[in-house]
Amino acid sequence: MTRLYAQWNSALVDYKIDCDTVHVWRAYFQPPLVSDREFLECVSKEELERAQRFIRQFDRDRYIFSHGLLRSLLSAYVDCAPQQIVIEAKQYHKPFLVGRDSSKDIRFNLSHSEDIVLVAVTSGAEVGIDVEYMRRIPDALQIVNSTFSIDERRFLNSLPLEDFEEGFFTCWTSKEAFLKGIGKGLSYPLDKFSVNFPSGTSEGLVHAQDDLGNAYSWKIIKLYPGPGYSGALAIEELSSQPHFYEYRWH
Numbered sequence: 014m015t016r017l018y019a020q021w022n023s024a025l026v027d028y029k030i031d032c033d034t035v036h037v038w039r040a041y042f043q044p045p046l047v048s049d050r051e052f053l054e055c056v057s058k059e060e061l062e063r064a065q066r067f068i069r070q071f072d073r074d075r076y077i078f079s080h081g082l083l084r085s086l087l088s089a090y091v092d093c094a095p096q097q098i099v100i101e102a103k104q105y106h107k108p109f110l111v112g113r114d115s116s117k118d119i120r121f122n123l124s125h126s127e128d129i130v131l132v133a134v135t136s137g138a139e140v141g142i143d144v145e146y147m148r149r150i151p152d153a154l155q156i157v158n159s160t161f162s163i164d165e166r167r168f169l170n171s172l173p174l175e176d177f178e179e180g181f182f183t184c185w186t187s188k189e190a191f192l193k194g195i196g197k198g199l200s201y202p203l204d205k206f207s208v209n210f211p212s213g214t215s216e217g218l219v220h221a222q223d224d225l226g227n228a229y230s231w232k233i234i235k236l237y238p239g240p241g242y243s244g245a246l247a248i249e250e251l252s253s254q255p256h257f258y259e260y261r262w263h
Contacts, residue, residue, distance in 0.1 A: 021259040028089045032137035040260040042128045047074040055081040055095035079125040090119050107196035129238050141194025141247040143186040144238050153181050162207040182243035187233045190247035191219050
């Protein structure tokens with residue numbers, strides 16, 4: 014399957030952004046940073062409390078790292094200290110900026126899996142992103158046949174066995190990115206929309222309509238976050254183009 018093998022560039026000098034552009038940031042989990050005082054100060058008290066609810070230390074550290082990274086990035090876009098960033102959640106838990114931080118209409122989305130964190134940022138348009146470490150899921154075929162759309166079932170069931178795992182994760186991350194983008198989460202049935210990629214391309218479309226008659230038409234881009242990972246970017250503005258950056262803490 015064709016994925017977008019992006020060139021992950023060094024950090025930006027100018028963090029200006031508009032609805033025709035999406036900045037996608039990648040960072041590899043760096044455990045030593047979690048104990049760094051400057052990094053810890055980026056994270057809110059509520060986020061620290063949520064992190065402590067995880068049983069494994071690895072999961073606690075990864076949560077702190079990903080949310081500290083997010084706040085550090087957003088602070089550059091809205092030009093304030095990470096501690097001043099105010100993030101709230103909508104009905105289905107999609108986070109958004111509030112207060113003075115909302116003046117530039119920055120929209121964002123975060124995803125992390127194992128050692129990779131992805132953050133998508135744009136302005137004035139919604140965006141969703143998902144990354145998954147590809148591992149064996151014994152009931153993957155059952156998930157497909159019981160929850161995916163008819164077109165997706167037909168496609169995935171037609172794949173050779175050696176291609177099924179990659180196809181499954183491509184479809185799953187694409188659907189997750191779209192659901193995160195529209196802010197519905199799994200409250201929106203997985204079988205009510207299809208992700209369609211023309212043969213041999215990394216860019217596709219989602220066409221869907223909810224029970225209230227709201228139509229969605231989003232661009233989906235398959236990503237290659239790193240070896241052994243699958244990812245997808247969902248963009249509300251069909252003309253928007255992604256730019257890719259590697260985040261390094263200084």
